[in-house]
Amino acid sequence: EDQVTQSPEALRLQEGESSSLNCSYTVSGLRGLFWYRQDPGKGPEFLFTLYSAGEEKEKERLKATLTKKESFLHITAPKPEDSATYLCAVLFPSGGSYIPTFGRGTSLIVHP
């Protein structure tokens, strides 16, 4: 059973067409939720950390928001260079530590 679920699996947008990606999770007492961007053949690149419901972070055309059970990555007026896979990860307790667990990602393609 997935603890971190991302939707949709794939998303195709026209340049300038705003949309949102979803990350839902099943953990009580969130210690941190992360968004990453991954380009083909590269490792994930960190975008945002969110800690508590109501929190928002922005970077260029991206805005990440957080509720008690899910996070959204809003993409405003996307450009072709925003095409990538977007990954969400949540810290889950493991023994005496907290380990990031990843969703399967959303593959975004922005057409010019």
Add this chain to the structure above:
Amino acid sequence: DVKVTQSSRYLVKRTGEKVFLECVQDMDHENMFWYRQDPGLGLRLIYFSYDVKMKEKGDIPEGYSVSREKKERFSLILESASTNQTSMYLCASRPTGGGQPQHFGDGTRLSIL
């Protein structure tokens, strides 16, 4: 900027070989991780380490082992490579404390023939 360096971008090995994947980080992070990434399955944790000589199994440790003799270096070992271990392998590090994010290397694409 944090730099996580994986020794090889591409690697081709034969079944039954012992394979070593190396990862080095330059930011004195306590925690290091090995993942494999397969289409449709996302990132799956193989092993992680929270200190020198310490290791913990992740979700899919079978067929793998790890070594962490120095803080900056974390090695993944395929004891006897099999074709189902063909994958992209990603190393990451992060500091202890708070909700610190992981920093990733660019991956090793491993093919087992």
